[in-house]
Amino acid sequence: MSFGEASRVSPQGGGKYTAEVQPGWDIFGVTNGGYLLGIAGRAIEAEAEGRTVASVSARYLNPAGPGNAEIVVEPLKTGRTMSTFQAILSMEGKIVLTAHASLVDQVDGPPAALLSRGAPPELPRVDDCMKLVPGEDAPLPPPFAGKVECYIHPDDYQIGTASEGGPRMRGWFRLTDDEPLDGWAVVLASDAFPPAIFNSDLPVGWTPTVDLTVHVRDPRPRGMLMCSYSTRFVSGGWLDEDGELWDTEGNLVALSRQLALVPR
Amino acid sequence: MSFGEASRVSPQGGGKYTAEVQPGWDIFGVTNGGYLLGIAGRAIEAEAEGRTVASVSARYLNPAGPGNAEIVVEPLKTGRTMSTFQAILSMEGKIVLTAHASLVDQVDGPPAALLSRGAPPELPRVDDCMKLVPGEDAPLPPPFAGKVECYIHPDDYQIGTASEGGPRMRGWFRLTDDEPLDGWAVVLASDAFPPAIFNSDLPVGWTPTVDLTVHVRDPRPRGMLMCSYSTRFVSGGWLDEDGELWDTEGNLVALSRQLALVPR
Numbered sequence: 001m002s003f004g005e006a007s008r009v010s011p012q013g014g015g016k017y018t019a020e021v022q023p024g025w026d027i028f029g030v031t032n033g034g035y036l037l038g039i040a041g042r043a044i045e046a047e048a049e050g051r052t053v054a055s056v057s058a059r060y061l062n063p064a065g066p067g068n069a070e071i072v073v074e075p076l077k078t079g080r081t082m083s084t085f086q087a088i089l090s091m092e093g094k095i096v097l098t099a100h101a102s103l104v105d106q107v108d109g110p111p112a113a114l115l116s117r118g119a120p121p122e123l124p125r126v127d128d129c130m131k132l133v134p135g136e137d138a139p140l141p142p143p144f145a146g147k148v149e150c151y152i153h154p155d156d157y158q159i160g161t162a163s164e165g166g167p168r169m170r171g172w173f174r175l176t177d178d179e180p181l182d183g184w185a186v187v188l189a190s191d192a193f194p195p196a197i198f199n200s201d202l203p204v205g206w207t208p209t210v211d212l213t214v215h216v217r218d219p220r221p222r223g224m225l226m227c228s229y230s231t232r233f234v235s236g237g238w239l240d241e242d243g244e245l246w247d248t249e250g251n252l253v254a255l256s257r258q259l260a261l262v263p264r
Numbered sequence: 265m266s267f268g269e270a271s272r273v274s275p276q277g278g279g280k281y282t283a284e285v286q287p288g289w290d291i292f293g294v295t296n297g298g299y300l301l302g303i304a305g306r307a308i309e310a311e312a313e314g315r316t317v318a319s320v321s322a323r324y325l326n327p328a329g330p331g332n333a334e335i336v337v338e339p340l341k342t343g344r345t346m347s348t349f350q351a352i353l354s355m356e357g358k359i360v361l362t363a364h365a366s367l368v369d370q371v372d373g374p375p376a377a378l379l380s381r382g383a384p385p386e387l388p389r390v391d392d393c394m395k396l397v398p399g400e401d402a403p404l405p406p407p408f409a410g411k412v413e414c415y416i417h418p419d420d421y422q423i424g425t426a427s428e429g430g431p432r433m434r435g436w437f438r439l440t441d442d443e444p445l446d447g448w449a450v451v452l453a454s455d456a457f458p459p460a461i462f463n464s465d466l467p468v469g470w471t472p473t474v475d476l477t478v479h480v481r482d483p484r485p486r487g488m489l490m491c492s493y494s495t496r497f498v499s500g501g502w503l504d505e506d507g508e509l510w511d512t513e514g515n516l517v518a519l520s521r522q523l524a525l526v527p528r
Contacts, residue, residue: 115461115466115498231379238481259479262378
């Protein structure tokens with residue numbers, strides 16, 4: 001099932017939508033946060049009259065399995081160039097996530113850069129990276145790994161030791177069957193790789209996302225994404241994970257930042 | 265008037281609060297976003313039973329002058345270790361900002377770092393930095409500059425040229441009269457300096473914040489803050505500004521990220 005199909009929403013009127021959170025998009029039974037935000041995003045988009053996501057911040061309140069979801073979208077402001085929405089996705093009466101998003105009119109092609117202090121990560125060819133595939137008899141990689149295509153830099157797929165410049169997790173991303181990317185697929189990509197903190201000597205464990213904020217510069221990138229995620233600060237039970245997503249022509253596609261809990 | 269006084273809120277029951285957005289906390293007549301978020305934050309805090317801000321994301325919808333504000337706080341989840349709230353601050357019937365915040369129990373002292381890939385910015389002594397004071401006969405520095413104390417690295421206070429490693433804006437921060445810092449003062453500090461993009465050869469102009477997300481690692485830092493803000497990517501009408509806030513003992517106090525519009 002494609003990401004487009006798996007994130008489909010049905011309008012119920014008055015800004016309410018229903019959706020089916022699909023099985024298999026999970027890590028240890030907990031549905032991936034980028035996928036869930038994609039579902040909320042479809043509902044937001046349906047209210048946005050053709051506008052597309054430029055920025056979204058989501059806060060995750062309760063873990064979710066597969067099943068029926070309800071999304072309530074509220075328009076906060078419709079401006080000349082930007083529309084802002086709030087969405088709350090609930091399952092079984094519990095809030096799973098709450099999101100704020102800013103949507104703008106679509107522009108063709110990647111935006112011209114006036115300033116760029118950065119570059120795509122240096123990645124080996126796709127064939128020389130480690131493709132994540134779900135473990136047959138093991139819980140890791142999780143079932144979710146079969147729903148997207150992540151090819152990880154072999155230097156970073158070292159669990160238990162930081163690579164040079166790490167902890168980080170770099171790699172290629174595309175949807176299965178080369179499904180075209182849109183803004184919500186970019187958001188999905190920002191949460192699709194294993195946590196960068198796995199590439200360190202800290203204990204490997206569940207790192208629940210509290211906040212995920214993604215600023216999308218190009219909501220219709222062509223080709224595969226070149227992604228780089230890194231964690232710089234682990235303190236007080238928190239960790240950050242910053243992501244940069246690029247297209248293969250050197251255009252910045254998105255910046256992401258997560259705040260996650262460190263397992264105690 | 266102290267930040268504490270200027271951000272005071274009055275409970276009206278049912279999660280509703282009123283506040284007075286004070287004059288003089290503005291830039292060209294538009295009230296500073298960190299200060300406005302501080303007001304919303306006081307209302308959130310009043311509902312949080314002693315918990316303190318660990319993370320907040322705010323989206324700014326309409327510019328605000330001074331005057332009466334109403335804040336509506338809605339609890340989204342009260343957990344064992346964390347409480348999550350939504351707040352909407354409105355003035356004259358228009359939404360000024362909407363915020364999501366996660367609050368946790370207070371811990372004494374800065375949190376121990378398990379991993380730190382970074383360091384406080386190298387700053388000259390406070391006396392050797394440029395103190396921002398409001399222009400007497402000029403619109404810049406703005407009146408807001410008199411409400412907080414920002415001492416800027418002289419290398420970065422170069423409007424129209426990027427400093428080495430720039431565009432960036434580094435400096436010391438404290439509240440006037442050395443008012444003790446709390447989590448919302450840290451949020452204020454994250455939006456108190458001139459935009460880092462001023463330290464570049466791009467046109468200087470109004471850069472309205474669309475999203476401000478601040479992750480606070482230490483909500484009660486002692487002494488002055490050592491701050492560093494930088495912009496790395498300007499494209500498609502957007503710019504990012506990432507901030508790191510440190511205490512003088514080398515502990516990370518907060519990470520901030522803004523998404524702002526580039527003037528066209």
